[in-house]
Amino acid sequence: MFENRYRLRPAPPFRVPVGGGVLIVVVDSATPAVTAALASVDDTGVELLAASVTVDARAHGELLAPAVTSVLAKGGATPKDLDAVVAGLGPGPFTGLRVGLVTAAALADSLNIPAYGVCSLDALGWAAGPGRVLVATDARRKEIYWAVYEDGVRLTDPAVGKPADVLLSYGAGPLSAGADPRPEPHAARLLDGTRAAVGDGAHRYADILGLPVLDEPRYPPAAGFAALAADRVRDRMPTEPLTPLYLRRPDAVLPGERKPALR
Amino acid sequence: MTDQPTARDEPLVLGIETSCDETGIGIVRGHTLLADAIASSVDEHARFGGVVPEVASRAHLEAVVPTMHRALADAGVALSDVDAIAVTAGPGLAGALLVGVAAAKGYALAAEKPIYGVNHLAAHVAVDTLEHGALPEPAIALLVSGGHSSLLLVEDLARKVTPLGSTIDDAAGEAFDKVARLLGLPFPGGPPIDRAARAGDPSAIPFPRGLSAARDLAAHRYDFSFSGLKTAVARWVEARERAGEPVPVENVAASFQEAVCDVLTAKAVDACRAHGVGTLVIGGGVAANSRIRTLAEERCAKHGITVRVPRPKLCTDNGAMVAALGSHLVAAGVTPSKLDLPADSAMPLTTVNV
Numbered sequence A: 001m002f003e004n005r006y007r008l009r010p011a012p013p014f015r016v017p018v019g020g021g022v023l024i025v026v027v028d029s030a031t032p033a034v035t036a037a038l039a040s041v042d043d044t045g046v047e048l049l050a051a052s053v054t055v056d057a058r059a060h061g062e063l064l065a066p067a068v069t070s071v072l073a074k075g076g077a078t079p080k081d082l083d084a085v086v087a088g089l090g091p092g093p094f095t096g097l098r099v100g101l102v103t104a105a106a107l108a109d110s111l112n113i114p115a116y117g118v119c120s121l122d123a124l125g126w127a128a129g130p131g132r133v134l135v136a137t138d139a140r141r142k143e144i145y146w147a148v149y150e151d152g153v154r155l156t157d158p159a160v161g162k163p164a165d166v167l168l169s170y171g172a173g174p175l176s177a178g179a180d181p182r183p184e185p186h187a188a189r190l191l192d193g194t195r196a197a198v199g200d201g202a203h204r205y206a207d208i209l210g211l212p213v214l215d216e217p218r219y220p221p222a223a224g225f226a227a228l229a230a231d232r233v234r235d236r237m238p239t240e241p242l243t244p245l246y247l248r249r250p251d252a253v254l255p256g257e258r259k260p261a262l263r
Numbered sequence B: 001m002t003d004q005p006t007a008r009d010e011p012l013v014l015g016i017e018t019s020c021d022e023t024g025i026g027i028v029r030g031h032t033l034l035a036d037a038i039a040s041s042v043d044e045h046a047r048f049g050g051v052v053p054e055v056a057s058r059a060h061l062e063a064v065v066p067t068m069h070r071a072l073a074d075a076g077v078a079l080s081d082v083d084a085i086a087v088t089a090g091p092g093l094a095g096a097l098l099v100g101v102a103a104a105k106g107y108a109l110a111a112e113k114p115i116y117g118v119n120h121l122a123a124h125v126a127v128d129t130l131e132h133g134a135l136p137e138p139a140i141a142l143l144v145s146g147g148h149s150s151l152l153l154v155e156d157l158a159r160k161v162t163p164l165g166s167t168i169d170d171a172a173g174e175a176f177d178k179v180a181r182l183l184g185l186p187f188p189g190g191p192p193i194d195r196a197a198r199a200g201d202p203s204a205i206p207f208p209r210g211l212s213a214a215r216d217l218a219a220h221r222y223d224f225s226f227s228g229l230k231t232a233v234a235r236w237v238e239a240r241e242r243a244g245e246p247v248p249v250e251n252v253a254a255s256f257q258e259a260v261c262d263v264l265t266a267k268a269v270d271a272c273r274a275h276g277v278g279t280l281v282i283g284g285g286v287a288a289n290s291r292i293r294t295l296a297e298e299r300c301a302k303h304g305i306t307v308r309v310p311r312p313k314l315c316t317d318n319g320a321m322v323a324a325l326g327s328h329l330v331a332a333g334v335t336p337s338k339l340d341l342p343a344d345s346a347m348p349l350t351t352v353n354v
């Protein structure tokens, strides 16, 4: 079901697709991987024409725009050939995440084409394969961004928390909203069926999570974003606000009482 | 703004500014201001008593596209018309800068335009060209705001800017904010202190002039210090409160403001005279203060120095200043930046563009 959704063509450069296919650019900077890709979307599926992935948590701002230029060049396309922009909405460390979103917003605005957002965890969940998996990316501060997927479909809202608390939080997801308010049975139900964990956060905290960790994908794959936005691209849906999934409030402290200068 | 004819052969440049809490996008042609669109997150910071970097960054992300639309509409141009996009690459808040830099790159690459990553402080100098035309060189620039207090020698605005001195502790604008808080006045502190000071006596309280004594001048001739002044105001106010006496807000504000403006203008005039420079440009949010303008004009007139202060809206952070510097760089034939240009929160003053 998952394997045949996209095909990576072996050798660039290519002609811009004809016959109904439209060109999209994908950007995601929600994890240490700075990802840009050029893909073609047609009625039969999504074709990845060129992708650039560089893992460097400190250089999103430097790397992303040149990566976009490079995938366009590899795919033999110019910015004007683009029909839509697809962006990873996070969750992810704020500063890096914003680079991708503002880049996507500027591209779409400048070219007057729609922008579509995809939860970055969903791209990992999409690629993780069948069955129930826990997707986890690194949230720094010894925490993870996570969600649970079944056959690529998300079962819980994206969340942030300590790896050890994920098990407890399972009960708080949509599954607990039903008849039985007790979290434990649902946590057990979810965990029972979870075959593996996937993503950078799963690798970092494998010992705490206690689930088998898949080697790949470690970061949200470009093909996942393209596939998950494909219907909206095909239907030419209206542009979406690219609202980041921050999941945390800004660190800001209200000033206390005035400190006396004397004493 | 002087009414210069808009020559079609002058560069049409769009500037993006996000180094602090203002999302500014300005458009200029040559020295002519066409648009100066601003979205500010200042209200979101007010209750914290200062700019919260993450709050500012979030606001920039939301404001960039709408501000761009306003700027283009105000100028009556399309993005495809512009000759270059300039963006503040530093100094400033790292996360905030990055939003503007990434946005500029996105627009530049999509519209296939050259990009200039520029220095925020040089842009504060360049904005004066929108008001008074080409800047005579060399000039001395006094830049004072909540984030910076610097004296610069500008020999060539496109290529040679030399820092002479800067604050060794608080920025002047920061001192305004802190004293305003002490007096129960709102944030940002500049405008309410300026207003209160008008009804006060600037010589009522002899607050200290930082780094102005002979022994300090040897090592810090062009440097500033406002931390001691801020503490002196706090001590004075608290002594009054302890004695159960009312605090004369107007006199405190006027005397504090006088101490700040006295030091800033004295050192700026000294720098002009020492370097044989006949032009002083004042920029940054504190340049909007009414007293600094008057005092600078008084003191410069005595020495035949011309003072150039742009109107208040151009003194505070905005995109027009970035566009003005970009326009100057394009006209001077400076090579554009590469698309991998970094945002540099600590960009040195000597760097005009990256």
Ligand SMILES: [Zn+2]
Pocket: B120, B124, B145, B147, B284, B285, B316, B317
């Ligand atoms: Zn400034």
